[in-house]
Amino acid sequence: MAQDRLEQQIRFVLEIDALKGVLRRTYLLHVDRPENSAEHSWHVAIMAVLLAEHANEPVDTSRVVRMLLVHDVVEVDAGDTYVYDTAGAAAKAERETRAADRLFGLLPEDQGRELRALWEEFEEGRTSDARFAAALDRLMPVLHNVHTAGRSWREHGITADRVIARNSRMAEGSEALWEYARSLIEGAVTHGHLAPVRTRA
């Protein structure tokens, strides 16, 4: 029985290795390539440990860390949907639900249920833990863009109005982090790394 559980757990561990091959739109700071979702998940998890004091409401840091460790796991099957891709977003929920069924279904039932609940909580964004986790998930791409002279924003023709519309919800998890991010976004516009508004129809 213990051996069965271990086999199921290892099966999941092997399967999610594929998250290292799921590429995001953001570029790394010290290496010239796009980021993948596994290393991104590590980064935001460590940010939760460091930045929890900036959450609007008290958060359970350990839960936020776990939530961020699993928040992108469904991308193993569903792929990464660019946050500014409104067409892709429509089918995203269905793809991700199927992915969650399969992936969390590999685990022993109690653990699959627990991790899936954390992922759903993150997606729904109704708890203070989920709102803070989502704020970190939004902050990091802003940092990556700002510190690569707006590389991903420019490649995809993203303008400041859209960056602000997308990221202002960061304030629901952390006013302090949103204030910081907004000043960086304004700086990117000033430096010509981010176009202020869409110039084509």
Next chain:
Amino acid sequence: MAQDRLEQQIRFVLEIDALKGVLRRTYLLHVDRPENSAEHSWHVAIMAVLLAEHANEPVDTSRVVRMLLVHDVVEVDAGDTYVYDTAGAAAKAERETRAADRLFGLLPEDQGRELRALWEEFEEGRTSDARFAAALDRLMPVLHNVHTAGRSWREHGITADRVIARNSRMAEGSEALWEYARSLIEGAVTHGHLAPVRTRA
């Protein structure tokens, strides 16, 4: 003051982005490239969440997760030292101590001290949390090797006696995981993916 802290924290967050460019010797399962230390850290952290029940002694899973999130951060400056590289291992401690001074020194003093203590605890391996974290850190490369037909072992001429000598300490953190890993290592020898013993002088 809060703003100073945030600036220090973000500085650290930006700096450790470089861990995504530190390559390990192991190969990924679903993508044809070596693993980097950031995505590895994500993987072992999620393994801690899933596999804690197999630890020899009760562990504080949240501490183990944090420990694993930071356990390789010093590689940003010190690089990855291959576990079978005995020459490199000699200078490793000194390189990593200097890296820890610089990197953890970027953080607000209380947080730098806390993360450094977790890293040192991992390195010293004297607590049950550290022993279990180290067991996971050893298990994953065995899994990667076994499921890539011994690719990294074969590339570096590593033999089963060395794999067993290196990894048997896994049992200090988890007898169950070592038993599982040992059976995989034996299977790799049976399948010809791992040479049983060194054949050259």
